[in-house]
Amino acid sequence: MKHVVLVGDMKVARKGDILVTHALGSCLGLMVYDPVIQVGGLLHAMLPLSKINPKKAEENPYMFVNTGVPELFKAIYAIGGEKSRLIVKAAGCGTPLGNNEMFRIGERNYTVLKKLLWKNNVLLKSEDVGGTASRTVHFDISSGQVIVSTSGMREL
Amino acid sequence: MPLDHIKIMQEVRSFPTMTGTATKLLSMIDDPNTDVAKIEEVLRLDPGLTANILKLTNSAYFGLPCTVGSVRQAIVLLGLKRLTQLILASCVNAIIDKPVPGYDLSPGELWRHSIAVSIAAEDLVRELRLPEMPEIFTAALLHDLGKIVLGGYVKDELQAIDDKTSEDVSFVQAERMVLGTDHAEIGAMILTSWSFPSEIVEAVRWHHMPDEYEKKTILIDVVHLANVLCLMIGIGVGREGLLYVPSPEVTRRLGLKTTHLEVVASRTLEWVNDFTERFGSN
Numbered sequence: 001m002k003h004v005v006l007v008g009d010m011k012v013a014r015k016g017d018i019l020v021t022h023a024l025g026s027c028l029g030l031m032v033y034d035p036v037i038q039v040g041g042l043l044h045a046m047l048p049l050s051k052i053n054p055k056k057a058e059e060n061p062y063m064f065v066n067t068g069v070p071e072l073f074k075a076i077y078a079i080g081g082e083k084s085r086l087i088v089k090a091a092g093c094g095t096p097l098g099n100n101e102m103f104r105i106g107e108r109n110y111t112v113l114k115k116l117l118w119k120n121n122v123l124l125k126s127e128d129v130g131g132t133a134s135r136t137v138h139f140d141i142s143s144g145q146v147i148v149s150t151s152g153m154r155e156l
Numbered sequence: 157m158p159l160d161h162i163k164i165m166q167e168v169r170s171f172p173t174m175t176g177t178a179t180k181l182l183s184m185i186d187d188p189n190t191d192v193a194k195i196e197e198v199l200r201l202d203p204g205l206t207a208n209i210l211k212l213t214n215s216a217y218f219g220l221p222c223t224v225g226s227v228r229q230a231i232v233l234l235g236l237k238r239l240t241q242l243i244l245a246s247c248v249n250a251i252i253d254k255p256v257p258g259y260d261l262s263p264g265e266l267w268r269h270s271i272a273v274s275i276a277a278e279d280l281v282r283e284l285r286l287p288e289m290p291e292i293f294t295a296a297l298l299h300d301l302g303k304i305v306l307g308g309y310v311k312d313e314l315q316a317i318d319d320k321t322s323e324d325v326s327f328v329q330a331e332r333m334v335l336g337t338d339h340a341e342i343g344a345m346i347l348t349s350w351s352f353p354s355e356i357v358e359a360v361r362w363h364h365m366p367d368e369y370e371k372k373t374i375l376i377d378v379v380h381l382a383n384v385l386c387l388m389i390g391i392g393v394g395r396e397g398l399l400y401v402p403s404p405e406v407t408r409r410l411g412l413k414t415t416h417l418e419v420v421a422s423r424t425l426e427w428v429n430d431f432t433e434r435f436g437s438n
């Protein structure tokens with residue numbers, strides 16, 4: 001079954017499912033997959049750090065990278081995923097044109113993600129991040145295949 | 157493309173006007189002698205519009221302590237300015253709540269984007285402690301109206317427009333290079349023909365290029381920033397993605413910091429979801 005993950009949300013799914021998320025601008029799309037038991041999860045986080053609005057983060061941890069990423073891993077472990085087997089891919093984190101320092105939310109999302117992963121000894125298998133594209137992600141949980149499309153299509 | 161340009165202008169001229177009830181109500185509200193009973197009377201004849209207004213009145217964004225069930229109560233709690241905005245939003249919904257070709261917006265996305273920019277703009281005004289601007293909701297709501305007319309032309313010339321865009325050329329500049337006009341200018345033309353106040357018309361016209369207008373207004377600045385922010389968080393972002401330039405000059409002028417943007421973004425999303433979901437549930 002196809003499940004759509006909205007902005008500020010996360011879903012896990014099993015073999016036979018497809019996780020889709022649309023309109024990744026500055027937001028981070030993070031895909032985690034365990035190929036042995038064929039489960040996966042997708043997070044669509046909007047902002048880097050929850051300290052900007054702790055109350056919101058309590059209601060909805062998926063809005064922020066620093067609270068959403070740990071939740072995604074926890075949810076994968078809860079359905080049997082094993083850390084050593086996980087394949088992690090990232091998409092999104094775009095930035096508008098020009099050099100406006102204040103609008104680098106996408107870059108900050110990416111930096112916070114990298115720090116979190118590094119601290120926990122997790123590597124990114126592949127990524128399609130940055131630039132001005134608005135990305136859509138199709139994550140096939142049967143095969144683990146992640147397809148990122150903008151105006152064209154490209155496999156991660 | 158002079159031929160395109162002629163056709164675009166014809167389309168602008170034949171663009172729908174607002175419904176009779178809305179026009180009547182908006183002019184009544186502008187008139188200081190109108191009393192609330194008269195407004196209720198007109199609305200009673202348009203139950204669809206009344207239902208929409210009440211739905212929006214009860215959205216989480218306005219944070220009213222109780223559920224509002226009548227127009228009178230809505231006016232008491234929100235005031236006439238808000239009522240005007242909600243009447244307008246209801247009417248604009250009928251015009252923009254459809255797929256937009258060229259920009260590849262799915263049905264409802266332009267509506268969601270428009271509401272999002274209104275809400276984010278008002279929230280930026282509060283967050284930056286700027287003087288209150290009652291027109292900002294409406295200016296933001298209508299900023300991309302021109303996409304409805306221009307979308308089809310953008311679609312036909314997509315390759316040419318795409319080829320023009322680069323690190324230094326935004327999508328709206330490319331529209332102008334290829335089509336001789338852009339969606340911001342078209343929006344301004346439509347609103348002029350609807351006899352909108354000039355400050356709203358100018359905010360729509362310059363929402364992508366505030367630096368090129370000789371007059372600087374906070375209204376334009378805030379709509380400009382709120383628009384880019386909403387695209388970044390994926391609300392109404394089309395196939396052109398983030399090919400727009402948030403002006404450093406505006407950022408400096410308003411003293412905008414990343415934290416302002418992030419706080420506003422964190423609040424805007426849920427308000428917008430609630431606002432647009434209410435409207436969809438008929």
Ligand SMILES: [Fe+2]
Nearest residue numbers: 299300363364
């Ligand atoms: Fe625009």
Ligand SMILES: [Fe+2]
Nearest residue numbers: 269299300383
């Ligand atoms: Fe816009």
